[in-house]
Amino acid sequence: MGRTGKPLTLIGGYLGTGKTTLVNHILSAGSYGRVAVVVNDFGSVNVDASLISSAGADTLELTNGCICCQITDDVQRTMSALAAREDIDHVVCELSGIGDPARLGSWRSYPGFRPGPVVICVDAAVTPRRLADEYVADIVTRQIAAADILVITKTDLATPAQREASLRWCAQLAPEASVHQAGPGDAAGTEAVIRELTERAKGEPAAPPVQGNPHPEPGQDASASRSGSRDPSAPDTQHEADRSEHASAHASLTVALPGLNAVQRIVAALRDHRSALVRAKGIIENDEGGWSRIQLAGDVVTTEPVSGDRADRPAPDGLPEPKDPESSLVLIAAGPHAEQKLRFVADALRANACTHSSAGAGKATADGAGAVPGLASGVAPGLANDAAARFARGAAPRTAGTPGVTPADGPAADVPHPADSPTPVHPRHSRTAQ
Amino acid sequence: MPGQTPEPTIVYPARLVRTMNASCPTAEAVAVRGDRFRAVGTVDELLSYPGAVVDDRYADDVLLPGFVEAHSHAGTGTTWKGTYIGYVDRVDPEGRHWPGCRSIDDVIARLQREERKIGDPGQPMIAWGFDPIFFQDRHLTARDLDRVSTERPIYIGHASGHACTVNSAAIRRCRVAEASHVEGVHLGDDGQPNGELHEFAAMSLVQELSAGNDVLSVDRAALERFGQDAVNTGTTTLTDLGTTRLMGEEGVELYRGTVGDGFPARLNVFHFGAGIGPVSGSLAEDAQRLVELRDLSTDRLTFGNVKLMLDGTLQGFTARVREPGYYGDQPNGMWNVSPEEYHRAFEIFHRAGLLIHVHCNGDQATQLFLDTLEQVLVAHPRPDHRHTCTHSQMTTPAQFRRMKALGACANLFANHIWQWGDQHLDLTMGPDRARRNNAAATALRHGVPISLHSDSPVTPLGPLKTVKHAVTRLTQSGRVMGENERISAQDALEAITLGSAFMLKRDDEIGSIEPGKFADMAVLADDPLAVDPAEIGDIRVHGTVVGGRHFRSNVGSS
Numbered sequence: 001m002g003r004t005g006k007p008l009t010l011i012g013g014y015l016g017t018g019k020t021t022l023v024n025h026i027l028s029a030g031s032y033g034r035v036a037v038v039v040n041d042f043g044s045v046n047v048d049a050s051l052i053s054s055a056g057a058d059t060l061e062l063t064n065g066c067i068c069c070q071i072t073d074d075v076q077r078t079m080s081a082l083a084a085r086e087d088i089d090h091v092v093c094e095l096s097g098i099g100d101p102a103r104l105g106s107w108r109s110y111p112g113f114r115p116g117p118v119v120i121c122v123d124a125a126v127t128p129r130r131l132a133d134e135y136v137a138d139i140v141t142r143q144i145a146a147a148d149i150l151v152i153t154k155t156d157l158a159t160p161a162q163r164e165a166s167l168r169w170c171a172q173l174a175p176e177a178s179v180h181q182a183g184p185g186d187a188a189g190t191e192a193v194i195r196e197l198t199e200r201a202k203g204e205p206a207a208p209p210v211q212g213n214p215h216p217e218p219g220q221d222a223s224a225s226r227s228g229s230r231d232p233s234a235p236d237t238q239h240e241a242d243r244s245e246h247a248s249a250h251a252s253l254t255v256a257l258p259g260l261n262a263v264q265r266i267v268a269a270l271r272d273h274r275s276a277l278v279r280a281k282g283i284i285e286n287d288e289g290g291w292s293r294i295q296l297a298g299d300v301v302t303t304e305p306v307s308g309d310r311a312d313r314p315a316p317d318g319l320p321e322p323k324d325p326e327s328s329l330v331l332i333a334a335g336p337h338a339e340q341k342l343r344f345v346a347d348a349l350r351a352n353a354c355t356h357s358s359a360g361a362g363k364a365t366a367d368g369a370g371a372v373p374g375l376a377s378g379v380a381p382g383l384a385n386d387a388a389a390r391f392a393r394g395a396a397p398r399t400a401g402t403p404g405v406t407p408a409d410g411p412a413a414d415v416p417h418p419a420d421s422p423t424p425v426h427p428r429h430s431r432t433a434q
Numbered sequence: 435m436p437g438q439t440p441e442p443t444i445v446y447p448a449r450l451v452r453t454m455n456a457s458c459p460t461a462e463a464v465a466v467r468g469d470r471f472r473a474v475g476t477v478d479e480l481l482s483y484p485g486a487v488v489d490d491r492y493a494d495d496v497l498l499p500g501f502v503e504a505h506s507h508a509g510t511g512t513t514w515k516g517t518y519i520g521y522v523d524r525v526d527p528e529g530r531h532w533p534g535c536r537s538i539d540d541v542i543a544r545l546q547r548e549e550r551k552i553g554d555p556g557q558p559m560i561a562w563g564f565d566p567i568f569f570q571d572r573h574l575t576a577r578d579l580d581r582v583s584t585e586r587p588i589y590i591g592h593a594s595g596h597a598c599t600v601n602s603a604a605i606r607r608c609r610v611a612e613a614s615h616v617e618g619v620h621l622g623d624d625g626q627p628n629g630e631l632h633e634f635a636a637m638s639l640v641q642e643l644s645a646g647n648d649v650l651s652v653d654r655a656a657l658e659r660f661g662q663d664a665v666n667t668g669t670t671t672l673t674d675l676g677t678t679r680l681m682g683e684e685g686v687e688l689y690r691g692t693v694g695d696g697f698p699a700r701l702n703v704f705h706f707g708a709g710i711g712p713v714s715g716s717l718a719e720d721a722q723r724l725v726e727l728r729d730l731s732t733d734r735l736t737f738g739n740v741k742l743m744l745d746g747t748l749q750g751f752t753a754r755v756r757e758p759g760y761y762g763d764q765p766n767g768m769w770n771v772s773p774e775e776y777h778r779a780f781e782i783f784h785r786a787g788l789l790i791h792v793h794c795n796g797d798q799a800t801q802l803f804l805d806t807l808e809q810v811l812v813a814h815p816r817p818d819h820r821h822t823c824t825h826s827q828m829t830t831p832a833q834f835r836r837m838k839a840l841g842a843c844a845n846l847f848a849n850h851i852w853q854w855g856d857q858h859l860d861l862t863m864g865p866d867r868a869r870r871n872n873a874a875a876t877a878l879r880h881g882v883p884i885s886l887h888s889d890s891p892v893t894p895l896g897p898l899k900t901v902k903h904a905v906t907r908l909t910q911s912g913r914v915m916g917e918n919e920r921i922s923a924q925d926a927l928e929a930i931t932l933g934s935a936f937m938l939k940r941d942d943e944i945g946s947i948e949p950g951k952f953a954d955m956a957v958l959a960d961d962p963l964a965v966d967p968a969e970i971g972d973i974r975v976h977g978t979v980v981g982g983r984h985f986r987s988n989v990g991s992s
Contacts, residue, residue, distance in 0.1 A: 079638070106636070109615055
């Protein structure tokens with residue numbers, strides 16, 4: 001009893017972030033098996049009346065096989081009843097707007113359940129403001145940090161600056177979560193979210209954390225979720241367990257990009273390879289004498305200059321960016337071929353890295369007009385490295401601080417230390433406590 | 435009326451009548467006609483009223499206005515279905531004295547004694563009041579409880595509501611060992627569940643044992659026990675601060691059927707509007723129903739008030755606090771409702787003309803109470819609303835000033851000073867901010883109307899003890915927590931009579947001994963202003979008078 005069971009997926013996010021919209025899609029889709037959805041309030045559920053085959057006080061049964069339950073005063077009764085049902089493939093629970101997935105995640109180890117992913121909806125317009133709000137900043141921070149899948153919603157109501165700020169926060173608070181954008185009417189975006197959460201939920205059951213032995217056994221590494229059942233006040237062992245669990249579900253790679261980079265080329269290369277990546281982020285030295293932050297989140301690549309004083313950057317809540325002073329990007333990919341994808345994209349980036357690289361390297365990419373044909377034809381990483389070597393400032397091999405990030409791979413790290421390398425201006429790396 | 439015999443006016447001479455009416459603070463007697471006070475004065479004066487007769491049953495006693503408890507729960511009567519094993523002394527509604535259990539051994543001894551009295555061997559034993567914060571270095575586990583019984587399931591709810599401990603019979607019956615991987619199931623060195631279950635997923639494994647014993651479960655017997663508890667403590671007006679049952683007929687009928695003219699206290703029932711479970715999808719309809727229920731109110735039973743709950747507790751580290759946070763830098767606490775949903779609920783109930791009391795333990799909760807109140811009042815002005823910040827435990831001086839400016843009241847949790855004062859000094863707030871825990875003197879300095887409360891069953895009902903705590907600010911270890919926040923016994927007595935009547939909007943009918951008000955009195959053996967402040971809580975309560983009817987305490991003299 002207990003180690004198997006149906007996945008319990010949590011859908012969280014602050015009030016008004018679009019949780020119910022997502023739930024409505026899951027219910028009406030009906031194409032992902034027999035799903036039971038637990039909602040706070042029937043009133044907000046919008047199911048086509050013709051789909052309802054029977055309706056009780058707290059339960060709707062749909063003709064497509066889905067079930068919708070309203071949470072009553074007695075959460076324990078609702079959840080334990082669902083856990084006991086054997087005719088359900090997957091339970092999706094909508095949390096309240098202030099629900100802390102880490103706290104409620106403990107249900108995922110209840111007999112009859114196993115952990116599914118934590119999906120957090122993020123309102124593109126107001127999230128930055130909420131993260132500065134005295135009353136709810138910590139609540140929203142915890143929600144986002146617990147996410148395996150982030151859904152950026154209400155993009156139509158957000159200014160580009162708000163949307164970018166929201167994406168930036170997501171990148172800092174949940175660097176390993178996959179990010180989807182699902183504006184209103186974006187059926188494809190919503191579909192992609194549901195597909196991912198269903199696939200993750202299907203993953204092999206992972207060993208739930210056991211007190212005294214928080215480290216998962218080798219082989220039990222296919223985890224649907226990296227968090228959601230941890231006690232924020234618990235000692236770090238639990239986090240360590242989360243990290244090692246996650247490391248195998250995702251792969252990541254730090255690509256050093258030393259020298260003065262043409263930012264637009266890096267951006268273009270990332271954009272071309274966005275489908276291979278879950279996320280990318282980092283800060284690189286640009287060819288205008290400054291530094292640029294580059295992010296890939298939710299299939300969108302963004303860039304912005306980084307001022308000399310980076311104190312304006314919001315606290316990453318313990319989840320680090322690549323450490324100063326290196327000019328580098330962290331790439332994250334998922335799936336069975338994640339490592340291959342990472343090497344492939346890393347090569348593409350290196351090929352586009354440095355404006356002061358040799359003419360040959362520059363041409364190889366310029367000709368491709370952003371498509372980076374050189375990669376397809378297997379441009380040797382050495383090209384970029386040769387170029388980089390001239391201006392490199394000593395990128396030593398290192399282990400990235402990001403949970404689950406593997407050490408930087410060989411070639412980029414093996415850059416020699418030329419004596420004449422320019423002294424980089426190290427942006428001050430400061431974090432404000434929350 | 436002509437042709438009818440007028441009701442008699444009964445003159446009660448007393449050792450002293452303390453009225454809480456500043457124009458006539460003391461008197462030698464009080465006259466009652468029907469259910470109302472007719473006059474106070476000398477016996478001679480009172481005998482001049484038509485039909486006056488003397489009843490000298492209280493000739494040796496001290497009469498005060500009946501005490502008004504503005505924050506308590508009818509579930510007080512439910513908890514006594516289980517065995518009390520809390521740290522402080524209590525008296526049950528049958529008048530029995532239960533000494534506090536000061537060690538795990540005390541707990542076990544109490545359970546052993548009471549277990550033998552339960553007949554059916556299959557019936558689970560339930561105990562309440564256990565608070566692990568008093569036993570920092572020692573956990574209560576199944577091994578301890580197995581000393582009580584290895585056959586009968588035993589369930590010990592922790593005071594926080596977030597954990598319980600069960601014995602091995604319960605572990606067997608509820609098959610906890612088969613679910614030992616559930617988060618919150620604590621394991622012993624042998625890898626087996628040790629009986630401690632934390633948070634709701636783990637606790638639900640044994641929920642069948644404790645069903646119907648929670649504070650929100652109330653039946654007729656529980657209400658009657660609650661009423662007797664009031665008599666025993668001199669309380670003539672109670673509150674049930676937060677029920678979810680008024681939206682159904684059955685719940686309303688329970689109150690109406692039980693709290694009639696013979697009930698020994700007045701009861702103000704507050705609808706639990708937000709902060710427990712999902713917020714109702716039809717707040718406007720709920721408000722409308724409460725307005726209609728208000729018209730069903732009687733002299734004894736009041737409907738039409740609302741309770742909203744914002745945060746958790748200080749001793750559970752779940753209260754929402756502002757900078758600089760908890761003493762040990764623990765993470766901030768939790769909201770029971772989002773600020774937006776709270777705003778919506780507050781606005782709707784306010785606009786319906788209802789009185790709202792808001793649970794705010796931490797100062798960040800108080801801040802949200804004030805911010806929301808100001809916004810709602812600007813949009814929907816309402817004179818003399820008397821909305822109340824209840825608990826208001828960590829309210830700052832600036833917040834009290836703002837409370838005054840916005841016309842709000844503060845109901846302070848003075849019993850905390852005694853029950854958890856040492857923990858506030860040493861664990862939760864630290865020696866500095868613990869000084870302003872339940873800062874009654876600051877509130878009064880800034881002109882905020884206050885009351886003092888017990889939150890029974892969280893701490894024992896007993897307004898005289900509550901007065902003692904506000905006057906002495908003594909903790910259980912004997913320290914004075916915030917000497918400058920002590921208030922006078924006169925101010926404290928006023929807070930638990932007129933002060934609470936004011937924030938229930940009933941100060942025109944109760945809260946002082948004045949002609950025309952309901953004849954509600956606490957019958958005491960001594961004058962609270964004449965004894966050492968530390969002994970105010972020990973004054974013997976003989977009983978109460980409610981609407982002219984007499985009720986005797988069932989507590990034996992000690």
